[in-house]
Amino acid sequence: MTFSLVLTEERLYAKEHCCSEMSEQVNMSALDAKSPLLGSTDKRIYWSPVFNEYGLICQPSAEVLQIQHCPFCGVRLPESRRDQWFERLESKGWKTWGDPIPNELLSHEWK
Numbered sequence: 377m378t379f380s381l382v383l384t385e386e387r388l389y390a391k392e393h394c395c396s397e398m399s400e401q402v403n404m405s406a407l408d409a410k411s412p413l414l415g416s417t418d419k420r421i422y423w424s425p426v427f428n429e430y431g432l433i434c435q436p437s438a439e440v441l442q443i444q445h446c447p448f449c450g451v452r453l454p455e456s457r458r459d460q461w462f463e464r465l466e467s468k469g470w471k472t473w474g475d476p477i478p479n480e481l482l483s484h485e486w487k
């Protein structure tokens with residue numbers, strides 16, 4: 377069981393996911409929420425565009441419980457890019473939380 381923290385500056389990126397229920401949950405946004413990715417109280421599923429990770433939202437903490445299968449259709453979800461992301465971040469000179477995160481690493485388009 378893995379809990380992970382959410383990158384609060386990460387930008388929302390809407391796309392189609394494995395099934396319509398998952399897309400509806402993940403793409404739900406609330407502009408007044410503290411983190412657009414955690415959204416409103418109706419939102420239960422988190423997807424990180426940066427890490428390509430899915431999780432169950434545990435409100436009111438900014439934590440998510442990672443999931444490996446879609447709770448609606450059962451499909452195996454893609455592998456997380458978290459480890460590669462941290463390698464890339466550290467290669468840019470980042471050392472600890474509080475150091476600025478380069479803008480290009482806060483988008484799903486990072487390579």
Ligand SMILES: [Zn+2]
Pocket residue numbers: 393394395396398446447448449450451
């Ligand atoms: Zn699904």
